[in-house]
Amino acid sequence: MIELKNVRFSVPADESNDGGGPTKTIINDVSFTFEKGKFYGITGPNGGGKTTLSKLIMGINPVTSGSITLDGQDISDMSITDRARAGIAYGFQNSARFKGTTFRDLLSIAAGTDDEAALTRIIAGLGICSLDFLDKPVDTKLSGGEIKKIELATIIARNPKVAIYDEPDTGIDLWTIGPMVEVLKREQKEKGTTTIVVSHNRTFLEAADEILMIRDGRIAYSGGLDGALPILEDLSACSFGDLCEGETDVRCFR
Amino acid sequence: MLDALDKELLKTVADLESIPKGAYNIRKNGKLLGREVSANIDIESNAEGTGIVITIKPGTKDESVHIPVILSQAGLHDVVYNTFIVGEDADVTIIAGCGIHCGGSAPEGHEGIHEFRIGRNARLKYVEKHVALGEGKGKRTLNPTTNVYLDENAYAEMELSQLGGVDEARRVNTAELGPGSAILITERVMTDGDQRAESKNELILQGEDSKANIVSRSVVKGDSKQDFFVNLEARAKCYGHIECDAIIMDNGISETVPALKALHPDAALTHEASIGKIANDQLMKLMSLGLTYDESVNRIIQGFLK
Numbered sequence: 001m002i003e004l005k006n007v008r009f010s011v012p013a014d015e016s017n018d019g020g021g022p023t024k025t026i027i028n029d030v031s032f033t034f035e036k037g038k039f040y041g042i043t044g045p046n047g048g049g050k051t052t053l054s055k056l057i058m059g060i061n062p063v064t065s066g067s068i069t070l071d072g073q074d075i076s077d078m079s080i081t082d083r084a085r086a087g088i089a090y091g092f093q094n095s096a097r098f099k100g101t102t103f104r105d106l107l108s109i110a111a112g113t114d115d116e117a118a119l120t121r122i123i124a125g126l127g128i129c130s131l132d133f134l135d136k137p138v139d140t141k142l143s144g145g146e147i148k149k150i151e152l153a154t155i156i157a158r159n160p161k162v163a164i165y166d167e168p169d170t171g172i173d174l175w176t177i178g179p180m181v182e183v184l185k186r187e188q189k190e191k192g193t194t195t196i197v198v199s200h201n202r203t204f205l206e207a208a209d210e211i212l213m214i215r216d217g218r219i220a221y222s223g224g225l226d227g228a229l230p231i232l233e234d235l236s237a238c239s240f241g242d243l244c245e246g247e248t249d250v251r252c253f254r
Numbered sequence: 255m256l257d258a259l260d261k262e263l264l265k266t267v268a269d270l271e272s273i274p275k276g277a278y279n280i281r282k283n284g285k286l287l288g289r290e291v292s293a294n295i296d297i298e299s300n301a302e303g304t305g306i307v308i309t310i311k312p313g314t315k316d317e318s319v320h321i322p323v324i325l326s327q328a329g330l331h332d333v334v335y336n337t338f339i340v341g342e343d344a345d346v347t348i349i350a351g352c353g354i355h356c357g358g359s360a361p362e363g364h365e366g367i368h369e370f371r372i373g374r375n376a377r378l379k380y381v382e383k384h385v386a387l388g389e390g391k392g393k394r395t396l397n398p399t400t401n402v403y404l405d406e407n408a409y410a411e412m413e414l415s416q417l418g419g420v421d422e423a424r425r426v427n428t429a430e431l432g433p434g435s436a437i438l439i440t441e442r443v444m445t446d447g448d449q450r451a452e453s454k455n456e457l458i459l460q461g462e463d464s465k466a467n468i469v470s471r472s473v474v475k476g477d478s479k480q481d482f483f484v485n486l487e488a489r490a491k492c493y494g495h496i497e498c499d500a501i502i503m504d505n506g507i508s509e510t511v512p513a514l515k516a517l518h519p520d521a522a523l524t525h526e527a528s529i530g531k532i533a534n535d536q537l538m539k540l541m542s543l544g545l546t547y548d549e550s551v552n553r554i555i556q557g558f559l560k
């Protein structure tokens with residue numbers, strides 16, 4: 001169980017000043033409890049704060065104020081490493097690319113073993129059948145879909161208590177999204193993993209037990225998908241009219 | 255004949271646990287320690303007595319030669335001139351390397367000047383490792399030179415690495431490529447403390463359809479400094495690529511100067527270079543998989559230099 005209490009994250013409004021001066025609040029007083037073993041879907045407009053909130057839980061962003069607890073233990077001041085060891089895992093929206101580090105390297109760090117049979121079992125469970133894939137360098141040559149599969153595999157290999165996937169579906173072909181949802185569901189059911197998926201994809205949101213909508217750094221909605229749909233449709237209306245049409249005679253044709 | 259120290263040096267530079275099988279030439283403190291030739295590979299001292307000539311018969315397949323040099327005598331500066339003649343259609347591996355053990359405060363150094371003549375359709379893999387060990391404060395210098403001449407359709411893969419302990423290194427690599435020939439040079443250098451390493455590379459793509467690819471990976475720690483120069487000159491329709499990456503840590507300084515010269519309208523030359531600290535997102539990823547900050551740095555560097 002992960003509990004967020006009045007979590008706030010702000011950065012200096014002006015990049016050049018650190019400490020003092022005006023600040024910009026990105027996550028604004030968020031309180032929420034993620035129950036053990038449930039499947040959450042986080043959605044909301046671009047720039048709303050989904051990634052920032054996920055990184056606060058992983059410890060990549062430090063909380064400015066408020067607290068985060070994992071199974072009753074305050075982890076607000078814990079390092080990324082310690083949170084990872086305590087059972088939190090985060091799959092990045094934009095995965096790191098390395099030079100010379102292979103998928104096998106990442107996977108064996110994640111799984112804590114370099115035993116070939118163990119690694120093969122993990123990737124087979126993810127429908128990655130080609131063993132050659134293990135020795136692929138995790139560099140800029142990987143396609144968008146390949147890097148996402150690698151990111152997902154490293155999270156599952158950690159066998160975490162809380163797994164956060166930040167847009168695992170971007171770049172994944174439509175035919176793979178269904179099986180990917182199945183994999184996350186299976187992990188949730190078999191291992192009781194608290195699963196949090198940030199996504200704009202309906203297939204993921206339909207799989208969730210509860211939807212969280214983050215907008216302007218706040219939780220704008222939480223509950224079932226049905227209640228979220230009207231808000232989501234509202235959001236899909238264009239809000240860039242002024243910007244796009246400008247002041248001269250450009251007109252929107254939507 | 256080999257003491258514990260020799261064994262340790264041999265293991266680090268040539269992955270040798272003991273005297274190797276096949277042809278070899280082991281040089282210790284400026285003198286010959288052991289030599290073995292094979293039916294296809296001949297090793298002889300050169301006429302001047304300043305080094306060896308290794309002659310590989312045409313058509314020799316899947317054989318290897320080990321030619322490690324070890325140094326543990328204070329104050330010695332050893333210079334050798336070696337020539338490698340690889341016959342037509344041969345396919346061989348040469349494992350060279352120099353290990354210095356410095357126990358005192360006197361300087362020790364080695365200069366290996368290597369010339370390779372690679373015959374038509376022959377393939378050579380050359381692996382060279384440089385290390386220096388020991389507690390001594392004496393300056394350890396390694397100044398290797400490799401000059402490679404590739405005949406028609408010949409292929410050479412050169413893996414050159416210097417992974418620690420060497421205070422000063424000045425490397426020179428030159429290559430001249432005949433028609434249809436190809437060379438791949440990979441250099442990996444890690445420096446720390448006050449160490450200095452310089453690498454100068456001159457590659458001339460002389461023949462039509464020749465290919466050259468030079469890759470440099472350097473890790474510059476402490477107050478050390480590394481400079482890397484490449485000159486890729488195309489004189490025919492050919493392909494050339496330079497890739498240099500440097501990771502800077504602490505107060506390390508790195509200078510990379512890649513130069514491309516196309517003297518033929520059908521030359522295709524490219525280069526990529528990057529110098530910088532370890533990327534933050536790489537560290538975050540490894541830490542989020544449970545490694546500490548230091549462990550993450552090590553893993554990233556290990557992979558980078560692999």
Ligand SMILES: Nc1ncnc2c1ncn2[C@@H]1O[C@H](COP(=O)(O)OP(=O)(O)OP(=O)(O)O)[C@@H](O)[C@H]1O
Pocket residue numbers: 011026044045046047048049050051052053093
């Ligand atoms: N360290 C930071 N410094 C300054 N601004 C930041 C920082 N981190 C995030 N932001 C800003 O906070 C806002 C929220 O960003 P975040 O990446 O969390 O959004 P998101 O909901 O994940 O969006 P998307 O759907 O596009 O992935 C953005 O406007 C972003 O530019």
Ligand SMILES: [Mg+2]
Pocket residue numbers: 050051052093166
């Ligand atoms: Mg995001």
